[in-house]
Amino acid sequence: MLAARKRAATLYVERATQQWVVLDPEGNFWSLPSTDNPWDERQPFTPAEETELEPVPAHYKAMLGLTF
Amino acid sequence: MTAEHDRLEEAREQKVPWKKWGPYLSERQWGTVREDYSEGGNAWDYFSHDQARSRAYRWGEDGLAAISDDKQRLCFALALWNGKDPILKERLFGLTNAEGNHGEDVKEYYFYLDSTPTHSYMKYLYKYPQAAFPYADLVETNRGRGRHEFEYELLDTGVFDQDRYFDVFVEYAKASADDLLMQLTVHNRGPEPAELHVLPTLWFRNQWSWHSASDRPLLQQIAGTPARGVVKAVDAQLGERYLYCEGEAPLLFTENETNTQRIFGVPNRSPYVKDGINNHVVHHQDGVVNPDKKGTKVAAHYRVTVDPGACAVIRLRLCDKAPAALAQGNGAGGSPFGSQFDEVLQARRKEADEFYAAITPPSLGTDAANVFRQALAGMLWSKQFYHYDVDKWLEERGSDPFKATRKAAPRNDHWHHMYNGDIISMPDKWEYPWYAVWDLAFHVLPLTLVDPDFGKQQLKLMLRERYMHPNGQIPAYEWNFGDVNPPVHAWSTIFTYRLEKAQKGEGDRDWLKSCFQKLLLNFTWWVNRKDRNGRNLFEGGFLGLDNIGVFDRSAPLPTGGYLEQADGTAWMALFCQNMLEIASELAMTDPDYEDMALKFVEHFFWIGSAMGHLGGDTGMWDEEDGFYYDVLRLPDGRAQRLKVRSMVGLLPLCATTVFEGALLAKSPELAERLQWFLMARPELCAAVHDPRKVGVAGRRLASILDETKLRRVLAKMLDENEFLSPYGLRSLSRYHADHPYLFHAGGQEYRVSYLPAESDTGMFGGNSNWRGPIWMPVNGLIIRALLQYYTYYGNDFTVECPTGSGRQMNLYQVAEEITRRLAGIFLRDGEGRRPVYGDTSKFQNDPHWRDLILFYEYFHGDNGAGLGASHQTGWTGAVARAMHMFATTTAEQMLQLGKQAAMVETESAWGARLAARV
Numbered sequence: 011m012l013a014a015r016k017r018a019a020t021l022y023v024e025r026a027t028q029q030w031v032v033l034d035p036e037g038n039f040w041s042l043p044s045t046d047n048p049w050d051e052r053q054p055f056t057p058a059e060e061t062e063l064e065p066v067p068a069h070y071k072a073m074l075g076l077t078f
Numbered sequence: 079m080t081a082e083h084d085r086l087e088e089a090r091e092q093k094v095p096w097k098k099w100g101p102y103l104s105e106r107q108w109g110t111v112r113e114d115y116s117e118g119g120n121a122w123d124y125f126s127h128d129q130a131r132s133r134a135y136r137w138g139e140d141g142l143a144a145i146s147d148d149k150q151r152l153c154f155a156l157a158l159w160n161g162k163d164p165i166l167k168e169r170l171f172g173l174t175n176a177e178g179n180h181g182e183d184v185k186e187y188y189f190y191l192d193s194t195p196t197h198s199y200m201k202y203l204y205k206y207p208q209a210a211f212p213y214a215d216l217v218e219t220n221r222g223r224g225r226h227e228f229e230y231e232l233l234d235t236g237v238f239d240q241d242r243y244f245d246v247f248v249e250y251a252k253a254s255a256d257d258l259l260m261q262l263t264v265h266n267r268g269p270e271p272a273e274l275h276v277l278p279t280l281w282f283r284n285q286w287s288w289h290s291a292s293d294r295p296l297l298q299q300i301a302g303t304p305a306r307g308v309v310k311a312v313d314a315q316l317g318e319r320y321l322y323c324e325g326e327a328p329l330l331f332t333e334n335e336t337n338t339q340r341i342f343g344v345p346n347r348s349p350y351v352k353d354g355i356n357n358h359v360v361h362h363q364d365g366v367v368n369p370d371k372k373g374t375k376v377a378a379h380y381r382v383t384v385d386p387g388a389c390a391v392i393r394l395r396l397c398d399k400a401p402a403a404l405a406q407g408n409g410a411g412g413s414p415f416g417s418q419f420d421e422v423l424q425a426r427r428k429e430a431d432e433f434y435a436a437i438t439p440p441s442l443g444t445d446a447a448n449v450f451r452q453a454l455a456g457m458l459w460s461k462q463f464y465h466y467d468v469d470k471w472l473e474e475r476g477s478d479p480f481k482a483t484r485k486a487a488p489r490n491d492h493w494h495h496m497y498n499g500d501i502i503s504m505p506d507k508w509e510y511p512w513y514a515v516w517d518l519a520f521h522v523l524p525l526t527l528v529d530p531d532f533g534k535q536q537l538k539l540m541l542r543e544r545y546m547h548p549n550g551q552i553p554a555y556e557w558n559f560g561d562v563n564p565p566v567h568a569w570s571t572i573f574t575y576r577l578e579k580a581q582k583g584e585g586d587r588d589w590l591k592s593c594f595q596k597l598l599l600n601f602t603w604w605v606n607r608k609d610r611n612g613r614n615l616f617e618g619g620f621l622g623l624d625n626i627g628v629f630d631r632s633a634p635l636p637t638g639g640y641l642e643q644a645d646g647t648a649w650m651a652l653f654c655q656n657m658l659e660i661a662s663e664l665a666m667t668d669p670d671y672e673d674m675a676l677k678f679v680e681h682f683f684w685i686g687s688a689m690g691h692l693g694g695d696t697g698m699w700d701e702e703d704g705f706y707y708d709v710l711r712l713p714d715g716r717a718q719r720l721k722v723r724s725m726v727g728l729l730p731l732c733a734t735t736v737f738e739g740a741l742l743a744k745s746p747e748l749a750e751r752l753q754w755f756l757m758a759r760p761e762l763c764a765a766v767h768d769p770r771k772v773g774v775a776g777r778r779l780a781s782i783l784d785e786t787k788l789r790r791v792l793a794k795m796l797d798e799n800e801f802l803s804p805y806g807l808r809s810l811s812r813y814h815a816d817h818p819y820l821f822h823a824g825g826q827e828y829r830v831s832y833l834p835a836e837s838d839t840g841m842f843g844g845n846s847n848w849r850g851p852i853w854m855p856v857n858g859l860i861i862r863a864l865l866q867y868y869t870y871y872g873n874d875f876t877v878e879c880p881t882g883s884g885r886q887m888n889l890y891q892v893a894e895e896i897t898r899r900l901a902g903i904f905l906r907d908g909e910g911r912r913p914v915y916g917d918t919s920k921f922q923n924d925p926h927w928r929d930l931i932l933f934y935e936y937f938h939g940d941n942g943a944g945l946g947a948s949h950q951t952g953w954t955g956a957v958a959r960a961m962h963m964f965a966t967t968t969a970e971q972m973l974q975l976g977k978q979a980a981m982v983e984t985e986s987a988w989g990a991r992l993a994a995r996v
Contacts, residue, residue, distance in 0.1 A: 072288055
């Protein structure tokens with residue numbers, strides 16, 4: 011059995027709405043509030059055409075409570 | 079033995095961890111490759127100085143006069159505020175590569191004044207202006223200047239006029255391995271009383287934010303102690319530590335976490351973020367420091383008003399003793415700052431003096447001893463915890479090497495095996511806060527004057543599986559680990575081994591053996607990767623000499639085809655000799671290595687003879703000029719020498735090593751096999767110095783240059799109109815000042831002119847220049863080579879030095895003369911001026927500046943002024959080794975002992991020198 015490496019998620023920030031945005035490994039977007047448990051309080055997010063997502067380094071995953 | 083030698087011994091035997099705490103923070107973590115997560119790899123812009131106060135670092139910390147433990151869990155540094163700056167002075171400011179007219183450059187004045195090798199005593203000086211720091215002026219004025227203009231320096235701004243600045247001295251003294259006393263002394267050099275905010279700061283490197291499982295450490299004020307300002311620091315791995323702050327300074331707590339509002343535009347989860355203390359002190363913001371007096375970053379906020387010419391003293395203590403335990407050890411009052419504090423501080427200062435007195439040759443004199451000590455202090459202050467998990471870094475930027483849909487990373491894409499997390503000697507902790515492997519080989523030369531164990535550990539570290547690529551390549555530096563640096567690791571390895579053997583009577587053969595195995599992999603990598611046609615002629619690209627060539631030697635040539643590089647091939651010849659030296663040494667007790675010794679003898683001849691090119695083809699040696707050049711091989715089969723008279727052509731002179739013949743005497747069979755090889759291939763012996771010719775004391779010489787070629791190259795090298803400057807050997811001949819080398823290709827003219835100061839092009843970042851200036855490491859290699867030739871040829875081989883002067887010298891005297899000129903860069907001349915400071919009157923005349931020595935990256939080819947990185951004590955610190963060597967050996971000893979003479983310090987040599995001075 012191959013040892014598993016963590017599945018990739020991509021982090022963004024949307025400055026217009028001042029929120030974190032996560033693209034999970036299944037291809038779903040989520041918006042995260044700035045709280046102590048951001049991932050637990052995630053909301054589905056659908057980027058609009060005018061949405062500007064700025065990449066955030068993946069090492070912020072743990073800070074946002076992401077487990078993957 | 080001094081007390082510091084005892085500590086070194088205790089550390090070596092792992093009895094006491096004396097090196098656990100040291101100056102292991104960088105001077106600049108922002109703008110590094112490690113912190114860069116940009117798409118295109120623009121490290122300088124991605125994480126800026128402006129962001130640094132607000133954004134938590136991923137891989138390491140920086141700070142002023144900073145220290146940490148050897149895993150950099152807990153950090154301590156100085157922060158200052160003059161009441162006028164827009165930000166706290168928490169870290170050194172400098173220009174990015176794009177902002178500076180000659181690339182990146184720190185714009186601050188700071189000095190590494192002293193350090194013992196265990197860091198039992200350290201001293202640092204920072205000069206802080208009382209007026210607002212001219213951040214914008216420095217950026218704008220430098221940006222507006224061209225490559226032909228000088229850099230605009232902090233002194234040029236006028237901010238130090240009327241001496242309106244503070245000298246802030248920071249001293250550390252270890253009462254024990256885990257008990258650090260700190261004394262900050264603030265001098266007002268200005269004409270009026272002035273106030274300074276002093277904020278000694280303690281913080282944890284942020285690991286908890288990046289690892290979900292990581293325990294979060296805690297800093298917390300504790301009450302009810304004799305000393306009011308006490309911070310308890312708790313970390314799962316480090317345990318408990320206490321910071322004691324003398325006096326009544328308020329403690330300001332925040333978290334070492336990113337201010338996401340400022341950096342990403344997303345509200346902070348907590349009001350306490352990395353720049354909380356800055357915002358509290360500078361902007362008087364409410365609610366940004368934690369009233370509960372806890373966090374992961376804390377500063378004691380002192381405000382001192384200092385009269386002109388006066389000073390204020392602040393004392394702190396960081397140790398593993400809780401207040402009650404500390405009080406017991408400090409007698410009445412239980413103060414951590416009782417008389418014991420002063421006694422320990424005085425004792426460590428004295429012990430540092432004793433240590434340096436023990437290793438400084440008396441003949442150096444006061445000024446040279448000061449230069450020598452500051453060079454070594456700079457070497458020791460330039461140690462840094464370097465942390466870089468490349469696999470993790472690639473994964474975090476979406477370039478996971480095991481993911482099918484990965485993005486290619488802008489750099490280091492094939493180095494995912496690497497995990498670095500060690501204390502490493504840096505070239506310059508601001509301009510080059512990352513290791514560079516060929517620099518490191520030179521760093522070891524002076525470092526072994528004070529700490530041979532550290533030197534050995536550094537050389538071995540680069541060969542470990544966490545560093546060396548599985549294919550055998552040694553990592554170059556973080557901007558491109560896959561770049562190719564000159565292979566000098568084996569040379570530094572055998573030097574270090576011999577040094578220990580000379581000092582202890584026995585070398586560390588196990589260490590040498592394990593290094594040799596890995597160096598073999600590296601040698602094979604070179605042979606298989608950098609010899610395009612299997613003809614023993616090597617490429618390698620820029621090979622550390624940046625802009626020395628007509629073209630960028632790391633880029634595709636505008637003509638097509640390729641270069642056969644005189645330096646690349648010479649480096650490999652030297653690599654062969656060094657491997658032969660190591661194999662020969664090991665074969666003295668282990669016959670298994672005899673085959674390897676013979677292998678490297680033969681390989682040297684293949685390379686040397688290829689350089690000589692007897693076959694009538696266009697070779698690197700130019701008989702008319704008596705010099706070596708790179709050869710351009712064009713796609714249509716034509717070839718031509720690129721006649722730039724540069725260090726590239728001097729490096730073949732460095733590929734020389736003397737052998738005492740011990741192994742051949744021990745192993746007749748090996749001698750027979752070697753004899754057969756030489757007889758069977760007479761053309762090889764004809765192309766290089768004939769190894770069958772016996773020199774002084776029966777020695778043999780492996781050398782690319784025979785006596786005729788050697789004399790011709792030396793005539794150029796020692797000509798003051800060519801390479802020999804008053805301050806050492808230039809990287810490019812002065813001949814090209816009036817005779818620029820021109821090459822036309824593709825409708826474009828390529829030109830190499832003598833440029834004694836800064837580069838006039840942006841090649842290799844534009845922050846270095848190999849077209850004229852003097853560089854310490856290659857001068858050092860030439861000095862080594864001259865001493866090798868001397869021990870072979872002896873006193874009868876003399877040359878005119880300088881060429882045309884009518885003065886004859888043997889090669890020992892030539893080496894000594896070059897060393898004298900190099901040391902002269904830093905020493906006061908007959909007029910009391912230090913050439914390194916050129917026309918900067920403050921450094922030349924002011925008593926508070928003139929004995930502070932900066933060890934620059936390279937030096938003006940005509941007047942010796944310092945250029946490039948200002949704190950590259952790294953390889954420029956090698957001047958300390960050269961000064962030491964000529965102060966502790968004589969020509970007679972060199973002839974008698976051979977190479978060993980360079981390793982052995984003898985009283986008789988010191989005596990002879992002293993007598994000569996009298």
